[in-house]
Amino acid sequence: MTAPLAGILGGMGPAATAEFYAKLVARTPAVRDQDHLRVVVWADPTVPDRVAAVLDGSTDPYPALLDGARRLRDLGATVVGIPCHTAHFFLPKLAADTGLRFVDMVAETAAALGDRTGRVALLGTRGTIASRLYQDRLPGVDLLIPPEPVQQDVDRAVAAVKRHAIGEAAAHLDRALRALGAPLTVLACTELPLAARHTTAPGDLLDPTDLLADAMIAACRPSTTDARVSTMD
Amino acid sequence: MTAPLAGILGGMGPAATAEFYAKLVARTPAVRDQDHLRVVVWADPTVPDRVAAVLDGSTDPYPALLDGARRLRDLGATVVGIPCHTAHFFLPKLAADTGLRFVDMVAETAAALGDRTGRVALLGTRGTIASRLYQDRLPGVDLLIPPEPVQQDVDRAVAAVKRHAIGEAAAHLDRALRALGAPLTVLACTELPLAARHTTAPGDLLDPTDLLADAMIAACRPSTTDARVSTMD
Numbered sequence: 001m002t003a004p005l006a007g008i009l010g011g012m013g014p015a016a017t018a019e020f021y022a023k024l025v026a027r028t029p030a031v032r033d034q035d036h037l038r039v040v041v042w043a044d045p046t047v048p049d050r051v052a053a054v055l056d057g058s059t060d061p062y063p064a065l066l067d068g069a070r071r072l073r074d075l076g077a078t079v080v081g082i083p084c085h086t087a088h089f090f091l092p093k094l095a096a097d098t099g100l101r102f103v104d105m106v107a108e109t110a111a112a113l114g115d116r117t118g119r120v121a122l123l124g125t126r127g128t129i130a131s132r133l134y135q136d137r138l139p140g141v142d143l144l145i146p147p148e149p150v151q152q153d154v155d156r157a158v159a160a161v162k163r164h165a166i167g168e169a170a171a172h173l174d175r176a177l178r179a180l181g182a183p184l185t186v187l188a189c190t191e192l193p194l195a196a197r198h199t200t201a202p203g204d205l206l207d208p209t210d211l212l213a214d215a216m217i218a219a220c221r222p223s224t225t226d227a228r229v230s231t232m233d
Numbered sequence: 234m235t236a237p238l239a240g241i242l243g244g245m246g247p248a249a250t251a252e253f254y255a256k257l258v259a260r261t262p263a264v265r266d267q268d269h270l271r272v273v274v275w276a277d278p279t280v281p282d283r284v285a286a287v288l289d290g291s292t293d294p295y296p297a298l299l300d301g302a303r304r305l306r307d308l309g310a311t312v313v314g315i316p317c318h319t320a321h322f323f324l325p326k327l328a329a330d331t332g333l334r335f336v337d338m339v340a341e342t343a344a345a346l347g348d349r350t351g352r353v354a355l356l357g358t359r360g361t362i363a364s365r366l367y368q369d370r371l372p373g374v375d376l377l378i379p380p381e382p383v384q385q386d387v388d389r390a391v392a393a394v395k396r397h398a399i400g401e402a403a404a405h406l407d408r409a410l411r412a413l414g415a416p417l418t419v420l421a422c423t424e425l426p427l428a429a430r431h432t433t434a435p436g437d438l439l440d441p442t443d444l445l446a447d448a449m450i451a452a453c454r455p456s457t458t459d460a461r462v463s464t465m466d
Contacts, residue, residue, distance in 0.1 A: 015259070033245060033280075164263070
């Protein structure tokens, strides 16, 4: 029997995808190469802007996403993760159109938050916020959505990571975290964990890519799986 | 016209592959996602041990390597890099059997060293050393091959990275570097750069994965390419 194959539909953005793959490796219990998961990464950074697509329909990333997902399916991916929150807007359609089993990072995060009390700040792209990806799955959580000036800092942090300016990204993220002052913040954009390593703002951070990695590892080791997957079944 | 597609034949080991992919992204001049290379990573850590194959033929990784290379070819990879030195032993045959264009990390490193004067320490797996991958391409360089006790530290450093014990790996690498005391050391195993971040031994380090990344970026931007590629042409 062929070993499971973890698929990563990435490139959105590329640094976040590389970070996620490294995390998937680091979180896999292993003492030698052969203990690790077989992984295939399809990273097409030329996928049209997901945020613009969600906000005003001015671009359509779906054909590129579907093309990548089909490639992962044709390679035999057992389960697929998308290290991009905004792209999760398209996940139900991708699952239906490909029959692939996806791990849903938003669902994993919602499950981890549960009925948490206290304010939880949600930092993401304007596309993620506007699509209510998180808000609709967390009706019982007191979510703090950044006001416009803080969202501008989030936007700048994300853009800075994409052009390799991590120090600048960290400064913007730090300012956003301090302005919100929440006891817990969800880093609901996969660029933000790269910046978060260098912040000093108080408060806890929840990185949904940790949850996505763990769920993918569990899904590739079926005896222990409890990942929240989305399929067309 | 479809944009170039960089292929990474990885998994040997997985952490080294993730590190290499991150490096490829970080070294690509870009201000937004769409400036980055399209990348596909095939990472099969279940490839049988390359070192044992080179040393005593007790395992045969070639069918798994060929399978991965064919997948990258069928996906349309423009150029392929292998972030594993020992696996370069099989590169000429892979190139001949697939018709793929590979960037040869050993050739890139040999070209960078040129006719360097002064001793150059070569740290790699026993497979890389025994196969004379580097020695035969650097006839004019005064290469320092580790004596047995130092090679044992190199082996331990590599093994520690593979089980995520980076601090322990760094201690072994540091000891090896100090024992050799070379003004320049080639990190000719892709696990070693992960450990090298945490060493304090004097002397310069040459990381061939930097050269592989730059050559792949150049090869995907044909107007500026000067990568030393290996094809069947």
